[in-house]
Amino acid sequence: MTASRAKVEPVTCLGCGCVCDDVNVQVSDGRIVAVTPECPVARTWFGDGSVPERVLRDGAAAELSDALTEAAALLTHSAGRVLVYLAPELSTQAQRTALALADLLRARVDSATSEPAAAGLLAAQRRGRATATLGEIRNRADVLLFWGVDPTTRYPRYLSRYALDPEGSHVPGGRRGRKVISVHVGEARGPAGAELEVTLDPADEIGALSVMRATVLGNALDPLPPALQGAARAAGELLSARYAVLVHEAEPSRLTPDPFRAEGLIALVQALNGPTRAALSSLRAGGNRSGAESVLTWQTGYPLAVDFAAGFPRYTPSTRGLASAGAGVTAVLIAGNTAGLGADASATLGRVPTVVIGPRASEAPFTARVAIDTGVAGIHEAGIAYRMDEMPLPLRPPLSGRRSAAGTLEALLTVVHQRLRERST
Amino acid sequence: MSSRDALRITGGSVHDPANGVDGEVRDVCIEDGRIVERLPQGAPTLDANGMVVMPGGVDIHSHFASSSCNHARRLIPDEHAANPALAPELLDGETPARSGTGGTVPSTFTTGYRYAGLGYTTAFDAAVAPLTARHSHAELDDTPCVDGGIFVLMGNDEYLLRQIEAGERDRARDYAAWLLQSTGGYAVKIVNPGGVEAWKGGQRNVTGLDDAIGGRKVTPRSILETLADAANALRLPHPVHIHANNLGVAGNAATTLASMEALAGRRAHFTHLQFHCYGGGNGQPWSSAASKVIEYVNAHPEVSTDVGQVMFGPAMTITADAPVEYLLHKSSGRRWTNIDIELETGCGIVPLTYKDKAAVSALQWAIGLELFLLSQDPWRVVLSTDHPNGGSFLSYPALIQLLMDRSVRDERLKLANPRLLAGSALADGLAREYSLNEIAIITRAGPARLLGLTRKGHLGPGADADVTIYSRETDLAKMFATPRYVLKQGALIVEEGQLRRALRGRRLRVAPGYDPAVLPGLKRHFDAFSSVCFANYPVQNLPGDPVPVG
Numbered sequence: 004m005t006a007s008r009a010k011v012e013p014v015t016c017l018g019c020g021c022v023c024d025d026v027n028v029q030v031s032d033g034r035i036v037a038v039t040p041e042c043p044v045a046r047t048w049f050g051d052g053s054v055p056e057r058v059l060r061d062g063a064a065a066e067l068s069d070a071l072t073e074a075a076a077l078l079t080h081s082a083g084r085v086l087v088y089l090a091p092e093l094s095t096q097a098q099r100t101a102l103a104l105a106d107l108l109r110a111r112v113d114s115a116t117s118e119p120a121a122a123g124l125l126a127a128q129r130r131g132r133a134t135a136t137l138g139e140i141r142n143r144a145d146v147l148l149f150w151g152v153d154p155t156t157r158y159p160r161y162l163s164r165y166a167l168d169p170e171g172s173h174v175p176g177g178r179r180g181r182k183v184i185s186v187h188v189g190e191a192r193g194p195a196g197a198e199l200e201v202t203l204d205p206a207d208e209i210g211a212l213s214v215m216r217a218t219v220l221g222n223a224l225d226p227l228p229p230a231l232q233g234a235a236r237a238a239g240e241l242l243s244a245r246y247a248v249l250v251h252e253a254e255p256s257r258l259t260p261d262p263f264r265a266e267g268l269i270a271l272v273q274a275l276n277g278p279t280r281a282a283l284s285s286l287r288a289g290g291n292r293s294g295a296e297s298v299l300t301w302q303t304g305y306p307l308a309v310d311f312a313a314g315f316p317r318y319t320p321s322t323r324g325l326a327s328a329g330a331g332v333t334a335v336l337i338a339g340n341t342a343g344l345g346a347d348a349s350a351t352l353g354r355v356p357t358v359v360i361g362p363r364a365s366e367a368p369f370t371a372r373v374a375i376d377t378g379v380a381g382i383h384e385a386g387i388a389y390r391m392d393e394m395p396l397p398l399r400p401p402l403s404g405r406r407s408a409a410g411t412l413e414a415l416l417t418v419v420h421q422r423l424r425e426r427s428t
Numbered sequence: 429m430s431s432r433d434a435l436r437i438t439g440g441s442v443h444d445p446a447n448g449v450d451g452e453v454r455d456v457c458i459e460d461g462r463i464v465e466r467l468p469q470g471a472p473t474l475d476a477n478g479m480v481v482m483p484g485g486v487d488i489h490s491h492f493a494s495s496s497c498n499h500a501r502r503l504i505p506d507e508h509a510a511n512p513a514l515a516p517e518l519l520d521g522e523t524p525a526r527s528g529t530g531g532t533v534p535s536t537f538t539t540g541y542r543y544a545g546l547g548y549t550t551a552f553d554a555a556v557a558p559l560t561a562r563h564s565h566a567e568l569d570d571t572p573c574v575d576g577g578i579f580v581l582m583g584n585d586e587y588l589l590r591q592i593e594a595g596e597r598d599r600a601r602d603y604a605a606w607l608l609q610s611t612g613g614y615a616v617k618i619v620n621p622g623g624v625e626a627w628k629g630g631q632r633n634v635t636g637l638d639d640a641i642g643g644r645k646v647t648p649r650s651i652l653e654t655l656a657d658a659a660n661a662l663r664l665p666h667p668v669h670i671h672a673n674n675l676g677v678a679g680n681a682a683t684t685l686a687s688m689e690a691l692a693g694r695r696a697h698f699t700h701l702q703f704h705c706y707g708g709g710n711g712q713p714w715s716s717a718a719s720k721v722i723e724y725v726n727a728h729p730e731v732s733t734d735v736g737q738v739m740f741g742p743a744m745t746i747t748a749d750a751p752v753e754y755l756l757h758k759s760s761g762r763r764w765t766n767i768d769i770e771l772e773t774g775c776g777i778v779p780l781t782y783k784d785k786a787a788v789s790a791l792q793w794a795i796g797l798e799l800f801l802l803s804q805d806p807w808r809v810v811l812s813t814d815h816p817n818g819g820s821f822l823s824y825p826a827l828i829q830l831l832m833d834r835s836v837r838d839e840r841l842k843l844a845n846p847r848l849l850a851g852s853a854l855a856d857g858l859a860r861e862y863s864l865n866e867i868a869i870i871t872r873a874g875p876a877r878l879l880g881l882t883r884k885g886h887l888g889p890g891a892d893a894d895v896t897i898y899s900r901e902t903d904l905a906k907m908f909a910t911p912r913y914v915l916k917q918g919a920l921i922v923e924e925g926q927l928r929r930a931l932r933g934r935r936l937r938v939a940p941g942y943d944p945a946v947l948p949g950l951k952r953h954f955d956a957f958s959s960v961c962f963a964n965y966p967v968q969n970l971p972g973d974p975v976p977v978g
Contacts, residue, residue, distance in 0.1 A: 013961045024964045095566060106515070107524050128505055131757075131765040131777065136559070138770030138959030143628065165959060172586060172771070172957045173629065245630050273764065276754060280630055282768060300501050301536045301567050304508035304529035315512035315527040316535070318505050387562055393495065395562040397964050420524050 007032055011401035017092065017381045018048030019158045020254075020287035020391030021137070021165070028401040035382075035401065042159045048289070052382055052402045057365040059374040067375065071411075074336075074358040074373040075418035078108055079426065081334035081356075083312055085110035088325060089299075090339025091290025092362050092379050094386025094398060097409040098291070098298045101338035104416050106302075107423060109311045111332065114295035115343065116288070117307035117323040119254040123265035123285060124296070124306050125320060132269045135248070135282035136392045137164075142171035143280075146244035148184040148237060150268060151191035151208075151260065152252040158286055162194070166250065166284070173246070182244075184237050186211075188260070191252075199240055201233035205261065212267030214238070219274045246280045247272075253285035253391075254292070287391035290340070291380055294389035325351060334358070338412060340379070341367040360411050378405030434459040434467050435918065440476030440897060443868040444483065446877065446886035450865045456481060458893040461917040465889045474920075476897050479912060482868045483885050484549030484894030485824075488875035489669075489699050489734045490815040491746045492539050493553045493567035493576060495560040496775045499765050500533045500746045500816075504779060507531030507742070513538040516927040523572075523930060532744035532779070532816040536570040541927050542822060544573035547896030547911040550876070550884050550936070551821075554579045554669065554699065554814075555619060555748050557769045559960065561611035562967045568935065569971075573921060575884075575892075577936035579669050580611050581748050583618030583651050584625040586771040587953050592654050593646045598943075601658035603950065605942035608664075610966035612937040614879075614975070615666040616659045619748040620673050621651035624774045627751040634673060637686050648673050649690050656694045662940040663978040665880025667695035667732075672704050675752050679709025681717030688724055688731055697878060700736025700814040701725075702796040707851075714791055716852040718798035726804040732878050734812035737796035737827055739819030740784045746817060750774030771957055782819070790844035792818075794854040800831055801858040806869040807877060824871070825908035831862040832904050867908075881936070881975070893918035939974035 008031045015024040016038075026045060029037035035052035038045050058070045065073075078085055087105035089098055089112070105112040117124075126132075135143075147166060154161035162168060167178055174180040185193030189205040203211050211234035217224050218238035227235055241247045249272055253265070268283055275281035287293050296306040303309045303316035308324075310317045322330075325348040335352060339361040344352070346368075353369040364374040378384045381398040383405040389395055437456040442449050457467045491497055501508070511530030518525045528538030543551055556564045556578040568576045582588055582604060591600040604616055622641035623634045629642045637649040652670065659668040672687045674680035684704040688696075698704070705722075707715035725731050745756060750766055753776025757764030765777040782789040796818070803809035811828075815821040830837045841854065849855040862870075876885020883892045895915040901907035914922035921929040954962040 013963055015964070024961050099566075099570065103524060103526070106526055124502075127765075128503060129763070131503060131763040133764075133766040135768035136770045136959065138957065139628070139768045141959060142770055142957055143768075170956075246628075273757075276766065277758075280628065280768075282766075297495075297498060297563070301498050302526070302528065302570060304501050304531070304533075304535045305505055306502050311527065313512070314514050316508070316529055317512070318509055387566065394559055394960070395495075395566070396960065397562070397968060399964075416524070424521055 014399050014401050015381050015396050016045045016048060017289045017291055017388055018044040019289040021158050021160055022388060022390035022396055023160055023164060024396050030401050044159050049382060054362055054379060054405060055365050055376045056405065057376050059365050061372060062370050070373045070375055071415055071418055074415055075422055077334050077356055077358060077372055078336060079419055079422045083109045084331055084333040086332045086335045087112040088335060088337045089114040089295040090337050090341055090361060091115050091292055092340040093291060093338055093408055094380040094384055094388060095294045095298055096386045097338060097412055098295050100409060100412040100416055102298060102302050104336065104419060106311050107419060109314060111310045113308050113324050116254060116292040121307060121323055122262050123253045126266035126269055130269050133272045133276055133282055136394055140248050140284055141165045141169050143173045143246040144248040145174055145180060146182045146241055146247045148186060148241060148249045149193035150186050150249060150251040151188035151193065152250060152286065153192060153194040154286060182240065184240055199237060201237050204230060207231060208261050209263050209267055212271055216271045216274050241275055242278055244279050247275055248282050248284055250284045254288045291388035293391060293393055297389055297393060344368060361408050375411055377408035377411055384408060434471045436467050436471050436473045437476050437481060438473050440479045440481035442481045443865050444887040445865050445869045446873040447888045456887050456895060458918045461893050463887050463889055463891040463893050478900060480864060480898040480900060482896050483872045483887055484896050485547050486872045486875040486885050487548055487551035487821065488810055488879060489554040489812040490551050490821060491553060491555060492551060493564050493571055494556050495563045496746050497533055500744050500777045503763055503765060503777060504531055516541055518930055519928045525930060532742055532820055536567050537572060540572040540574055544914055544921050545927055546824060547914050549894035549916050550575045552577045552579060552614060555581055555617055557581050557773045558607055558611045559769060559772055565612055565967060572930040572932055573916060575934040575936055577614035579615040579617035580607055580613035581617050581619060581773040582607065582655055583621040584773050589646045592650050593644050597654050599946055600654050601661055602942040602946040604655065604658040605662050605940040606946060609939045612967050612970040614936050614938055615664060615669050616655050617669045618655055619671040620675065621648040623673055624748055624750055628768050628774060633751040637690060652687060652690055656691050656696050660695055664938060664940060665975055666878065667697050669697045669699055671699050671749065675703050675749055678706050678714045680704055680706050681721050684721055685724055693730060695730050698731060698733045700812065701733040701799055702736045702738060702792060705795050714788060714848050716791060716795050716798060718795045719802060719853050722799050722802045725809065732808040734810045735796050735799050736812055736814035736818050738782050738792040739813055739823040739827060740782050740793060741819060743780050743782060743819050744816040745778045745780050748773045748775055750776035753778050770959060784844045787845045787847040791848040793844060794849055794852045797830060798853045801860045802853060806866045807874045810874040811870040825905045828867055828908045829905040834859060834861050935970060935972045937970060937974050938977050940977045
């Protein structure tokens, strides 16, 4: 027997927030066998494309229709006390439907990024921000400053595809046409090989950002303490740019940065747009996390932490993520992949009846009341997803034949809506 | 009732200017979602006795379904918190009604419901970057009750600028057609031609029609000419939609007139004209140049415009004209978002409040009214506030009242700062009051005609059965804010002033043909400079059929 082998291109990868849409995927006998160009994050994210296809009730196999009925019963019974959690690896279409459920159930709703990304999102609400799409960085950035981050590990192709190496329409020399400033903040180091390196003690971080902003605004700061002199030099380099781009980790996973870092960076970049042009590039994780914020914003006006209990969206940014699952919440709907949930969240979800619909739902690190496995957005499921710069891209799944998350959530919405209508008549 | 049912609207005074009907009491018959000549005896009736019947409103220029709007939404949690929107109590129950939030940039479902509540059933988002078209269509999917479309930004597009520089105007035309088709767009939009590219490239802006953009042999004039010719050659239903250079700058009326003259003889739509009618500058105080500009418009039938009226109160400025927003941020000290969008355009956002005690705001308000009141052809000078830039679409009823009732207008004028109003025709006294028929023209028949929407903006046989029925009120603002009935595709979506049904809107887009020979060069351009693969650029699975061109 000859194995069927096919090449699918260009596929969009949701492995990180770069959402590279130029990936070639080799499929053989329904399994992914190769992913090019080489990228460790993409390789891990695609895997071989196999996902479980189970439907479970309290851990035991069940029929889909029974599971949906039970899920609807649980959620409608708890209406007003439900948490809907938008986990990663959903298409935007599925996220929209999950939000419709939240609205209908008067639920609290939040997404996987509200905790790590909140500082930046809230700062941008206070100040606005100056940013650019990834292609604009590629085409124009002649000075790049990395603030305590080397994108190489979490975003392997950020430098090679977008920010540093490629030639741009206004930077014909590629890397040779760009100057790199690497700012190390404590253990959080910028990339190697920079033209200028600045080392900061974390305690000096906000002071350094203030000095840089003052320098950009033309306010003399002399003499400066030695610890901040490097920052002033970096600001001078930024002022020499035609188009400066500052890069920071907007979703830190390990090292907790100063909560004012994001605001300081936003203010600095805004100020740079007086004497020159500048943009802030916020590195965001994959799995269409940015899409969740986008949908939340267009449907409710708020990018995170929304509570529908009053019958309309209320903003509750001080209570974020799954932390609210313990307070008055009697049922949880998780839409998406639960793999990234921490031990605390999993323990909480073990105590509250939970419905999980999404990729690998049956492998959730707690026993869900109902778990329905679906395909993964971008691997098995079409639709759109958002890049870290909030550009929407199409998903071109190389595999098919799995249960769709969007379709399953739609089916649940129909049952829940029907039940609520019956209850109100 | 569903959209398939027949209905005879009886007893109302019908204002259907496209068909020469000016307030006659006559029946309007509906079947299968369309207007029909007649219905059999015994067909269900809707009693509109004593009421005013008009086609559904058509908004020719609004910002309500774009990534820029979404960035603006994110910027105003305070406004949203102050303006919560409960889900309406719908009668059909087939689709869950959705809650949301208001403010200057409401959430999507609330936007659709509020447009419908105002009697508007068609609206266009006037500024969408091609790369973000997919987002706009997703927002439109979540904006019920209105048929919607998008205008596609092209006036600072890198590929287009390169074609103009190379003298390849046919290729530029084919590119424009490909872009419209690929994005599901409806019209070609130009914002500050060349100025946004100048902002991104460090030149900051352009000021004159013959300024070189980034040191190239491309000028605002060549962009205007190329895209106006492209839209006309492609026989698009709507001509090129132009936001001219120097928006919001004292003395910009000269640029506006030069832009119109540059396109003399060509069909072109100049949008939010109020923002482009300022005198003064060069050390002289701001003043109104509305009379001069509207005189040109009156004399040139190929030119059309929407006014972009400023209304006192909160607004949100959202525009691809990013350099203007930077200046607004610096002068107002308000929050500022700027997004540079690769190869295509920019985006700037600043929340703003127009205060009647502020001299420039008062001047802007007066200029908009002057344009309306000095216009000799309501079919070519139609209503907009450039929502939410000059004010929310919810302020249209108050604007209509200002146009129809001189006494209300004069009272409002007394409250406005007079410092810059010397020489303003409004301050000198304009007696004109719009009639109901003229209101029907500037809010539905005119925009529909300018957009080339043959089934919108009128109540003749074959038209979409989008109908708005108003109870007569002495308070005209109240009358236009709360229609008694609104029908969309023949279905009653507003009854007794309450939203009762939330039909999914239809998509209005065009798909003009182009020479496929343009594609290989285009692909090379994408491969060299875009962060998105050429194959992934076109939006797939667009709903509905395109509106025919030609």
